[in-house]
Amino acid sequence: MQNPNSLYLFLSLSFDTESLSFDSELMANRHTIILMQTSQNRATRTFMDYDSINQAMEGICRLYERKLKELNPAIRNFNYDISDLYNFVDGLTDMSALVSLSLSLSLHSTHTHTHTHKH
Numbered sequence: 001m002q003n004p005n006s007l008y009l010f011l012s013l014s015f016d017t018e019s020l021s022f023d024s025e026l027m028a029n030r031h032t033i034i035l036m037q038t039s040q041n042r043a044t045r046t047f048m049d050y051d052s053i054n055q056a057m058e059g060i061c062r063l064y065e066r067k068l069k070e071l072n073p074a075i076r077n078f079n080y081d082i083s084d085l086y087n088f089v090d091g092l093t094d095m096s097a098l099v100s101l102s103l104s105l106s107l108h109s110t111h112t113h114t115h116t117h118k119h
Helices: 053-071 082-090
Strands: 006-012 032-037 045-050 094-102
Touching: 032 053, 045 053, 053 082, 053 094
Parallel strands: none
Antiparallel strands: 006 094, 032 045, 032 094
16 A cells, blocks of 8 residues: 555656656655556556556566567567667657655644733
């Protein structure tokens, strides 16, 4: 069960070098949900659920590798570079991420006392 004090940050995955250079501390233990739609058909909408941003990025790579195997069943080993992965993601109708950010909420109540003395 997720922490009730979590906030989900919506990230659009544009897959440029800046979006892949997350701070390693930020990646650790950040529940991440990848939302994707592979074609214009709304029935292709789906999601993938991960415990961290790193796992989500690895999941996207595995998704691409499965697609390569599906398109080329006779080939056992694939070589690809980051530009191939970018092209795969760009070819999807939509891909976005929801990333959990834990909130530490401290509620402090400040009381101002006004003393009224009746004489």
